[in-house]
Amino acid sequence: MADHEASKINHDNHLLLASRLFTYSDQPLLRLPYELLRKNFRTAHFTVEKDSTNFTKLLRETATASIDSKISPENVVQNLDTMLTRMRALKRKLSTYADEETRLYKQLDARVAHLRELSDMHSVDDVKYEAWSRKRLDRLLVDYMLRHNYNTSAQALANEREMHDLVDVETFLAMSKIKQSLQNGSVSEALVWCSNNKKELRKLQSNLEFLLRCQEYVELLRLNTPEKSIEAIAHAKKWLAPFQEQYPFTVREMAALLAHRPTDKDLPPKYAAWYSADRWDKLARAFVDAHNELLGLPTFPLLHTALSSGLSALKTPACHGTQTTTSSSQPGHSQTSMTTSVCPICSIELNELAKNVPYAHHSKSHLDNDLLLLPNGRVYGQAKLDEYAAKAGLADDKVKDLVTGEIYSRASLKKVFA
Structure with missing residues (x-):
C-alpha cells in the first residue's frame, strides 16, 4: 500500500x-x-x-x-x-x-x-510519464543554457527535441544580445529597450534607464576634453536632472565627477568606482534583472528550482553530520560516491550542493524490517546486512557496514525494536 x-x-x-x-x-x-x-x-x-x-x-x-x-x-x-x-x-x-x-x-x-x-x-509507473518528465527536463536544460549564454547548445537541443513552442529561445536571445552589448561598452541597445518598455519600467520603479544615462555621462567625462565636458554638462541637464528627487545622492555624485577625472591621482574610491570597468558587468546584471522582472521570469534557472526541491525531499539531519571521511577532509561527506547504493545527499557529488536546502518533511516513515544497530551507531535492516555480507563473501557470523565498510560480528549487533 x-x-x-x-x-x-x-x-x-x-x-x-x-x-x-x-x-x-x-x-x-x-x-x-x-x-x-x-x-x-x-x-x-x-x-x-x-x-x-x-x-x-x-x-x-x-x-x-x-x-x-x-x-x-x-x-x-x-x-x-x-x-x-x-x-x-x-x-x-x-x-x-x-x-x-x-x-x-x-x-x-x-x-x-x-x-x-x-x-x-x-x-x-505510467509509461507516458517517463517521456513527459524527460521533456520537462529538456525544457529546464534549455532554460539553464540560455541563461548562461550557451545559446548554440540550447538551440541545438530545442531542435533535436522539436520543442520550440515549449522554450523561450527568441526571448532569451534578444536579452542576450542586449546584455552582450552592455558588456562590450555600449548602452544604445539597452536604452532602446528601456524606451520601448518605459511605462512598464516606471510601474516597477526600475532605475535601469537612470543608470544607463549615468554611464553615458561617465563615458563623456572619461574622454577628458573641454568639448566632451561641455557635452557632459548638457547631457546631465537633459537626462540626469529630472531624476534629482528620486536619486539625489547619485545625482550629486554625478555633478562631483566633473571635478574628478579618471587620470587624477588619489581618486576617492566612490568616484573611482564610476570609472571602473566593472560598471559594465553591473549594468548587464541590472538589465537582466529588469528584463526578468518585467516578463515575470525568475532570476535563477528553473533547473535550480527543481534540483533544490528534489534534494530537499531526500535530505535529513543525518545527511550533514559531523563525521570526517577518508575521501574528503570536509565534515559531513560520505566516504562513497553516487556510484554506490547510498543516500544521494550523503554522496560526495551532492553533499555540498544540498547543504543550504531545507530538510524534508515526511508525514510517514518507511523503515526496513528487523532493524539492527551497529556499534558505530548506524542502523540497517537485517535483510540488507545479510545480502551485503553474502556479496562481500564474509563468514556467517560477520556483517559489513553498507557505507563505511567496517566489519562487525553479529554478536555485537543490537535490535532496535525488541
Whole structure:
C-alpha cells in the first residue's frame, strides 16, 4: 500500500513546484507568452492610435482646404497618396503584430497541452510519464543554457527535441544580445529597450534607464576634453536632472565627477568606482534583472528550482553530520560516491550542493524490517546486512557496514525494536 501511494502523481506539486523564494517552475511556462501577448497588443494599439490621429488630422486639413479652395486638386491627390502610403505601412506593421500574436497563441496552446498531458497520468509507473518528465527536463536544460549564454547548445537541443513552442529561445536571445552589448561598452541597445518598455519600467520603479544615462555621462567625462565636458554638462541637464528627487545622492555624485577625472591621482574610491570597468558587468546584471522582472521570469534557472526541491525531499539531519571521511577532509561527506547504493545527499557529488536546502518533511516513515544497530551507531535492516555480507563473501557470523565498510560480528549487533 505504501509503495502504491508513493508512486501516485501529485498534480498540484508538479505544476506548483515551489522553491524557498515561492517561484514556481511551471509558472513562467504559461506566464511568459501571456506577458508577450500583452506587450504585443499594447504596441499594436499604440501604433494604430498614433497613425489614426495623423490620418484624421491630414484628412481634415485636406478637406477643409479643398472646400475653401486653398489647395489645388494636385495637392489634394498628393495628400491622398501620402495617406494611402501610410495606411499600407500601417497594414504591414499590423500584419507583423498579427503574425507575432499567432505565434504566441500557438506557443501557449502547446504549453497548455504539455501540462494537460500530466493530468491524464496517475502514477509514475505510467509509461507516458517517463517521456513527459524527460521533456520537462529538456525544457529546464534549455532554460539553464540560455541563461548562461550557451545559446548554440540550447538551440541545438530545442531542435533535436522539436520543442520550440515549449522554450523561450527568441526571448532569451534578444536579452542576450542586449546584455552582450552592455558588456562590450555600449548602452544604445539597452536604452532602446528601456524606451520601448518605459511605462512598464516606471510601474516597477526600475532605475535601469537612470543608470544607463549615468554611464553615458561617465563615458563623456572619461574622454577628458573641454568639448566632451561641455557635452557632459548638457547631457546631465537633459537626462540626469529630472531624476534629482528620486536619486539625489547619485545625482550629486554625478555633478562631483566633473571635478574628478579618471587620470587624477588619489581618486576617492566612490568616484573611482564610476570609472571602473566593472560598471559594465553591473549594468548587464541590472538589465537582466529588469528584463526578468518585467516578463515575470525568475532570476535563477528553473533547473535550480527543481534540483533544490528534489534534494530537499531526500535530505535529513543525518545527511550533514559531523563525521570526517577518508575521501574528503570536509565534515559531513560520505566516504562513497553516487556510484554506490547510498543516500544521494550523503554522496560526495551532492553533499555540498544540498547543504543550504531545507530538510524534508515526511508525514510517514518507511523503515526496513528487523532493524539492527551497529556499534558505530548506524542502523540497517537485517535483510540488507545479510545480502551485503553474502556479496562481500564474509563468514556467517560477520556483517559489513553498507557505507563505511567496517566489519562487525553479529554478536555485537543490537535490535532496535525488541
